Amino acid sequence: MRDFSFYSAILGLSSKWRILNVTVDEPSGDIELHIRSRKGSKFSCPTCGAAKLPSGVSKARWLHENQLNIRFYISALIPIINCECCGEMKAEIPWERAGSICKVHEHGDYQSKGKRESVHLF
Numbered sequence: 001m002r003d004f005s006f007y008s009a010i011l012g013l014s015s016k017w018r019i020l021n022v023t024v025d026e027p028s029g030d031i032e033l034h035i036r037s038r039k040g041s042k043f044s045c046p047t048c049g050a051a052k053l054p055s056g057v058s059k060a061r062w063l064h065e066n067q068l069n070i071r072f073y074i075s076a077l078i079p080i081i082n083c084e085c086c087g088e089m090k091a092e093i094p095w096e097r098a099g100s101i102c103k104v105h106e107h108g109d110y111q112s113k114g115k116r117e118s119v120h121l122f
Contacts, residue, residue: 002021002022004019004022004033007019007022007033011033011035011074011094011095012094012095013035013094014094015038015041016037016038016041016042016043017035017036017037017038017041017094018035018036018037018038019033019034019035020034020035020036021033021034022034028071029070029071030070030071030072030073031070031071031072031073032072032073032074032075033072033073033074033075034075034076035074035075035076035077036057036076036077037054037057037077037079037091040053041053041054041079043079043081043091043092044091044092045081045083045085045086045089046089046090046091046092047083047085047086047089048083048085048086050083050084050085050086052081052082052083053081054079054080054081054091055080055081055082055088056079056080057077057078057079057080058077058078058080058090059075059076059077059078060075060076060078061073061074061075061076062074062076062095062096064095074095076093078090078091078093079091
């Protein structure tokens with residue numbers, strides 16, 4: 001198992017998240033972190049705070065360009081929670097907190113014919 005604790009600390013990841021892999025594009029020097037939630041982790045509804053297990057995921061990619069002239073990408077499967085009070089929404093993402101300079105680069109939901117596909121969370 002590789003130790004990605006350095007990257008976890010930089011991003012402020014809690015135990016709900018794990019870095020699956022880190023890749024480096026040698027010609028460009030770009031670094032990409034691949035992140036997803038841990039199986040069984042509950043996430044709080046951003047509106048009411050109710051703790052929920054994810055009902056699906058959404059795929060997104062962020063770009064952070066301000067570290068030693070190296071482009072850092074974050075590719076992640078973001079948990080979708082279904083709150084009885086507030087409806088379906090994405091869990092809060094640590095690297096998107098206030099003051100972050102990570103910007104969404106690509107975004108797309110896993111959907112099939114208008115319905116979200118089931119994606120197993122680790």
